[in-house]
Amino acid sequence: MKTLDHWPVSPWRRSAVAVLAGALPVLAFPGPALWWWAWFALVPWILLARSAPSGKRAAYDGWCGGFGFVLAMHHWLLPNLHVFTFVIAALLGALWVPWGWLVRRMLGGAPSAGRAAAALVVLPSGWLLAELVRSWQGLGGPWGMLGASQWQVAPALRLASVGGVWLLSFLVVAVNVAVAVLVAVRRARVPALAGLLATAAATSAAWVWSPRPDTDERVAIGVVQPGIVAGAGSADRRFDREERLTRRLADRDLDLIVWGESSVGFDLDDRPDLARRLAALSRETGADLLVNVDARRSGRPGIYKSSVLVGPEGPTGDRYDKMRLVPFGEYVPFRSLLGWATSVGKAAGEDRRRGSEQVVMEAGDGLRIGPMVCFESAFPDMSRRLAADGAEVLLAQSSTSTFQHTWAPEQHASLAALRAAETGRPMVHATLTGVSAVYDANGARIGSWLGTGASEARVYEIPLAHGTTPYVRYGDWAVHAALLTLAAWAAAEGVRTGRLRRSGPARPEPPARTAHGSPARPGR
CATH class of the missing domain: 1.10.1760 (Arp2/3 complex 21 kDa subunit ARPC3)
Structure with missing residues (x-):
C-alpha cells in the first residue's frame, strides 16, 4: 500500500x-x-x-x-x-x-x-x-x-x-x-x-x-451606529441620523458617547454649524462626544481621518489623526508602480494623509481614552502603547460598510477582544454600520453586538481596570x-x-597501475 x-x-x-x-x-x-x-x-x-x-x-x-x-x-x-x-x-x-x-x-x-x-x-x-x-x-x-x-x-x-x-x-x-x-x-x-x-x-x-485586572468603578459609554445611509447627500443625512440617535441618550448619566469612523464628512472648522450642533448634543446628553472627521482639513492639503473630542463648548482641541492607513483602501503603495489597481477595482484614487503620534485624551470628568481608527485595532503595538501611556478605555472607530454582507465586520469586531485582553483595558469598537462591540478588560463581551442590520444608540456599563499585564510590560x-x-x-x-563534511567518506584511492601505466584489472 x-x-x-x-x-x-x-x-x-x-x-x-x-x-x-x-x-x-x-x-x-x-x-x-x-x-x-x-x-x-x-x-x-x-x-x-x-x-x-x-x-x-x-x-x-x-x-x-x-x-x-x-x-x-x-x-x-x-x-x-x-x-x-x-x-x-x-x-x-x-x-x-x-x-x-x-x-x-x-x-x-x-x-x-x-x-x-x-x-x-x-x-x-x-x-x-x-x-x-x-x-x-x-x-x-x-x-x-x-x-x-x-x-x-x-x-x-x-x-x-x-x-x-x-x-x-x-x-x-x-x-x-x-x-x-x-x-x-x-x-x-x-x-x-x-x-x-x-x-x-x-x-x-x-x-x-x-x-487579572483589578476593577473598581464603572463608566457608561454610549455607542451610536447609524446604519447604511447611501446616495446623494449621504454625509449630511448620516449626520442628521446620528444626531437623532444621540438625543435618545439624554438623561442616561453618560461619561462618553462614541460615533463611528467617517461619522462626520466635513471639517468642523469649515462647518461651524456642525460644531455647534455637536456641542448642543454634548450639553443635552451631559457627555463629551468622540466623533470621526473624514475630510479635507482647512488650511492643510489632503484628506485626514481624525478622532475629534467635542464637549459642551465645542471641539476641545483633542484630536488624533489616523497613522496607519489601509493599503489600497486609503492609499496605494508605490502608486507610481501599482497605480493601475485603481483601474481594475475600487482602490483609493487619492492617498489619505497620516498622523504622526498616538494621543491619549481626557473626556468628561477625567476619563482617559485611547482612540484608534478602524484598521489600527489590528495592531497589538498600538493598543499596548495607549495602555502604557495611561489610557483607561481603548476605542476603535470603524466602518466596514463597503463589506457589509461579508465576514469582514465580524472579523474586525473580534479583534477588539484580543486588544482588551492583551492590555487589561476595556475596549469599545464603534462602527457606522456594524458590527459594533464592547469588551471588558479580560476580553469578555459586554452586552450583545450591534449587527450589520442595526441603526441604534446603545449604552454599555463598563468596569474600569487597573494594573499592568505582562504583555504591556514586556x-x-x-x-x-x-x-x-x-x-x-x-x-x-x-x-x-x-x-x-569534515567526517565524510574519504576519496577512493586510484586503482593500481601496471608497468605499462594502464589500470590493473581485477583478477589479473
Missing part, C-alpha cells in the same frame, strides 16, 4: 491541494468562528509539505498554502480589488516559502525523535516569522493572525495578556505540528504527546498565575524568543553540516 510520501501526484494537482490546505484555517475565524478548528487546521498542509520530494517542492507547497491562506482570509476584498486580490495573495503567500521548506527539513523522511521534538519549537517560530513580516502596515498589517481565531476562548485570552496574540499563534501552530507528528511519524509520538502536555500545562499555568517577547530559536537552530544546522 502506498503512503502519502510516495503517492504519485502531478505538480499542478499538488499545488491545488496546497492552496486548499492553506485555506482551511479561515473556518476558525468569524463568520464561521469554529475556534477549535484552528488547533487542527494546519495538519493537512504540514503533511503535504513533509511529503515533498525535494526542499524546492516543499518551499513551493509553502507558497501555494500561503496563497490559499491569504486569499481565503481576505476573500471579501474580491468585489473591490478584483484580480488584484490574487496578486496580493501571491505576493504575501511567498512569506510562507521558508516555512514550507522548514517543515520538510524538520519532519521529512523518517525524522528522529529528537528532530521531531525540535520541530515543535522551530516550526511555530518559523510561522511567527511569516506573521511578523506580513504585520508590517505596508504589507496589509496583522489581519488574520492565526492566534486571533481564539478571540472568544477565555484561557486563550488569558495567555494573550502574557504574550499577546503572538503567543497564541505560536501555541496553535505547535499543537498542529504535534498532531501531524502523531499522525505521520510513529517513532516520535512520545515527544509529540509530551509537547501537547506541555502546551496544556503552560495554558493551565497562565490561567492560574497570570495577573511587549513582543514571544516574537523575540521565536527569532532567537530560529537563529539557534540555523547555527546548530551550520555546525552539523560542517561536521558532516
Whole structure:
C-alpha cells in the first residue's frame, strides 16, 4: 500500500491541494468562528509539505498554502480589488516559502525523535516569522493572525495578556505540528504527546498565575451606529441620523458617547454649524462626544481621518489623526508602480494623509481614552502603547460598510477582544454600520453586538481596570524568543553540516597501475 510520501501526484494537482490546505484555517475565524478548528487546521498542509520530494517542492507547497491562506482570509476584498486580490495573495503567500521548506527539513523522511521534538519549537517560530513580516502596515498589517481565531476562548485570552496574540499563534501552530507528528511519524509520538502536555500545562499555568485586572468603578459609554445611509447627500443625512440617535441618550448619566469612523464628512472648522450642533448634543446628553472627521482639513492639503473630542463648548482641541492607513483602501503603495489597481477595482484614487503620534485624551470628568481608527485595532503595538501611556478605555472607530454582507465586520469586531485582553483595558469598537462591540478588560463581551442590520444608540456599563499585564510590560517577547530559536537552530544546522563534511567518506584511492601505466584489472 502506498503512503502519502510516495503517492504519485502531478505538480499542478499538488499545488491545488496546497492552496486548499492553506485555506482551511479561515473556518476558525468569524463568520464561521469554529475556534477549535484552528488547533487542527494546519495538519493537512504540514503533511503535504513533509511529503515533498525535494526542499524546492516543499518551499513551493509553502507558497501555494500561503496563497490559499491569504486569499481565503481576505476573500471579501474580491468585489473591490478584483484580480488584484490574487496578486496580493501571491505576493504575501511567498512569506510562507521558508516555512514550507522548514517543515520538510524538520519532519521529512523518517525524522528522529529528537528532530521531531525540535520541530515543535522551530516550526511555530518559523510561522511567527511569516506573521511578523506580513504585520508590517505596508504589507496589509496583522489581519488574520492565526492566534486571533481564539478571540472568544477565555484561557486563550488569558495567555494573550502574557504574550499577546503572538503567543497564541505560536501555541496553535505547535499543537498542529504535534498532531501531524502523531499522525505521520510513529517513532516520535512520545515527544509529540509530551509537547501537547506541555502546551496544556503552560495554558493551565497562565490561567492560574497570570495577573487579572483589578476593577473598581464603572463608566457608561454610549455607542451610536447609524446604519447604511447611501446616495446623494449621504454625509449630511448620516449626520442628521446620528444626531437623532444621540438625543435618545439624554438623561442616561453618560461619561462618553462614541460615533463611528467617517461619522462626520466635513471639517468642523469649515462647518461651524456642525460644531455647534455637536456641542448642543454634548450639553443635552451631559457627555463629551468622540466623533470621526473624514475630510479635507482647512488650511492643510489632503484628506485626514481624525478622532475629534467635542464637549459642551465645542471641539476641545483633542484630536488624533489616523497613522496607519489601509493599503489600497486609503492609499496605494508605490502608486507610481501599482497605480493601475485603481483601474481594475475600487482602490483609493487619492492617498489619505497620516498622523504622526498616538494621543491619549481626557473626556468628561477625567476619563482617559485611547482612540484608534478602524484598521489600527489590528495592531497589538498600538493598543499596548495607549495602555502604557495611561489610557483607561481603548476605542476603535470603524466602518466596514463597503463589506457589509461579508465576514469582514465580524472579523474586525473580534479583534477588539484580543486588544482588551492583551492590555487589561476595556475596549469599545464603534462602527457606522456594524458590527459594533464592547469588551471588558479580560476580553469578555459586554452586552450583545450591534449587527450589520442595526441603526441604534446603545449604552454599555463598563468596569474600569487597573494594573499592568505582562504583555504591556514586556511587549513582543514571544516574537523575540521565536527569532532567537530560529537563529539557534540555523547555527546548530551550520555546525552539523560542517561536521558532516569534515567526517565524510574519504576519496577512493586510484586503482593500481601496471608497468605499462594502464589500470590493473581485477583478477589479473
